[in-house]
Amino acid sequence: MSEHTADRRDGDADRTVHEAGSDRNVSAAGSARVTRRQLLSTAGTAGAVGLAGCADRQYRSPPDCAAVATAGDNADGSVPLPADDDVSMFRRGLRRYGYYPEETVPSSVQVDWSFPVNRIGHTAAKSSPRPTPDGETVLIAGDDGRLHAVTPTGEHRWEREMGAGRSLGFHGTPAIVDDTAYIGGYDGELYAVDIDSGDLRWQTRMHEFGGAIAIGSSPAYVDGSLYLLTEHKNPASGVLWEVDAATGNPTWSDDRIWGMPHPSPAIDCEAGRLVTGSNDGVVYCWEFPSLEFAWSFQAGGEGGPDGEPMAGGRFNLGAQIKGTIPTYDGAAFVGSWDGRFYRLDLADGSEEWSFDTGNVVMSNPAIDSDRGVVYVGSDDDHVYALEAATGDELWSTDIDGHVIGSITATAETILVGSYDTHLYALDRETGDRRWRVENRGHVTSGAIPRNGRIYYAERGVFSNYYDDDEETVLGKPGRAYCLVLDE
Template sequence: MSERAADRRAADADRDGERAATARVTRRQLLGTAGTAGVVGLAGCADRQYRSPADCSAITAAANDADGYVPLPADEGTSMFRRGLRRYGYYPEETVPDAVRVDWSFPTNRIGHTAAKSTPRPTPDGETVLVASDTGRIDAVTPTGEERWHLETGASRSLGFHGTPAIVDGVAYLGGYDGDCYAIDIGSGDVIWRTTAREFGGAIAIGSSPAYVDGSLYLLTEHKHPASGTVWELDAATGTPTWSDDRLWGMPHPSPAIDCETGRLVTGSNDGVVYCWEFPSLEFAWSFQAGGEGGPDGKSMAGGRFNLGAQIKGTIPVYDGAAFVGSWDGRFYRLDLADGSEEWSFDTGDVVMSNPAIDPEAGVVYVGGDDHHVYALDTDSGEELWSANVGGHVIGSLTATAETILVGSYDTHLYALDRETGDRRWRVANRGHVTSGAIPRDGRIYYAERGVFSNYYSDEETTLEEPGRAYCLVADE
């Protein structure tokens, strides 16, 4: 493992595990005490009588009509992180130019937190691009970079936004590191509703990007004392929680993936566990523990309830009856969605925390890691088809287009790799680490970077040298 990876692992452990090891009472007990969290007993209750399960029939029918691949959910007014419920990050109708230039950029990220940055999200009609910042600000701009509006939120008091909005019928849904979830009118920038951290059982953060099905949102919240997490279902019209399950340990960062055909909802957490529920009933189905025996420093969290070393921070795409999982144990897994059994694993030798992309037509999954490489793997066998060195850690999202894989690197470049060979088509130099996804839309590519900091990995005072920017690339004719 690289020195920087080890430093980041230690920093993450210190942050996530702060005071958790000395906790003497579980979060479930805390939430059960009179009025402590103000959530009327929501956490841990998976079968409330007023819940109406989501209807997956339209999505399943659309998937069948498209031979398993749906570019967007059945409703074309809907868009979300990794493009859809299965989280493929796949744009087969988009092509990437042979050469690009920066058409516009503006400063957006200013916080040193190393979590991957929010991915700019074009609206389904392509008229507006939403850029969520780690300062807690949201900018709505036109494709050519003119501001439509901006909104300063309560997330400015924390680490801002790292998740990506889900967009449904002109409304953007986004969780912040203040522990609140926001519904925002895209036309005006007005907040329609805001579900507070108190309603989420005292959540300290939401790094998860919501999924949307049939009037319901699905996301994860992070908690401490002890370090743990909860998966939630919300009424998208009101923000009211309608179901939750707090069995997760560690402070979870992934976004839930949903496969309506197989009837599964899947996510991972910092305890190195993959959790799976039946969908839409949300009865718990199975769990899978990745490797890791406490990591190089032997630390444990939540009073020793689990060890570090196998954290699952990337969103898990679901395809062909399987879940595809990267872990800090250095391996990338294919798990059977039916029962969670391991079908194969691929050893990278270093931390894997990126969000993989899947080409469902070719049966190839693309994943990057801390070993500076991007891998193309056969989804059936796990066989390596190619690998490419991108000069730095890959902790953000990979995007697959008609001919190209787009991937950001810690070496401050955005790379375009040939999808068939892994050969570099081009790279664009930026300022900070490129850790958001890159989104192609109508001849433009949108992405964001982390700010530039001095002394971040030392004992000296950390200083912001230059804010990270949001970018739009166009063809360089």
């Protein structure tokens, strides 16, 4: 999801879709259920899938991963970053570590500024603020379809309302390359925006992505190409895309994914893998940059646990993978609604260990690649520090609410938002609480540290949201915040 994850109580589209018409890859609606193995075998091999509106896509030229692979040992996971540091992405880089070892979190904080950005009663985790590589501008996307560019001290440079405001706005985080920001909306369209002026450089249409209804995925960028997931209905499904960043033209796609995928793809150029998950509880992995399909892994056991049938019974809800999957040390780290957190071998998808939290795992984990520690949150209201190599628990901390957004690791501190409306700062070594800041709504974006400031966003506050008999009413819009040292 995104930095996009979706709450299991959200009434999300992927919980209400029923098949209308024939399946894209297997037999028509009403046929007998088939196994995951049969589904994947009948889905065809990875490649340029002939979806509607994409017949005249341009020729694919595989990206050059050499420079990225060389930089892959950087401790902060911020790859690819060329010499002029002109690329910035969700979770800090292609491997999606969420790790900022050069940043120090203040011992106490106060709100320096805030402004409203989220007004939609959709419980997906909210977009994370994204500073430009030079730190002079912070891009903040709202679920009302507006993209804001502000200075670190909170002055608006510009504000642009886009077509995504007709649906559920933005929940993904922009990818920044040179002077352009790329972001997908819940209207199923992808936008390229000039960072200096806010002008639209190009915009795809939903038919170019095969009738996509939403993009909650935050794009990854490698050598002129963007990688992202789109969500589809009738049947509930998804597609992985490669898109030319200069033109917005699709150059490759694979539609084997079931269950409206929310995560952002992670790319490990050193290991030669691209990995993501979906609401069917499956982890999907491709070779990179060839994009030949490599393997899949089913969380919750073969076929997933019992749950609400989707796409005409092709899969069940119950083992959803909502969080983005970071890669580290030749492995992928995966949280599932089956209550477990997995380490999978990137080479073949085999399970190396799993950790049972006893409740839904949907947060985006952070990885401290210097110490070999992974931090993950759960719906059991805890944050866990685990040895990445073994899965052994180092500590756990109760933060009084579900954790569905992104965890951030810094030099000494773990930053994490909670359903109890607070942003928490935890000691990286012990898990002890350093401080917490109370907000209005659930804190579900990632907290982004930059030059002594911390940027994050919350959901709006609604009444009657879970009452089908009453009108849902926005009480207070969710705000974007900047914290500074409390002097």
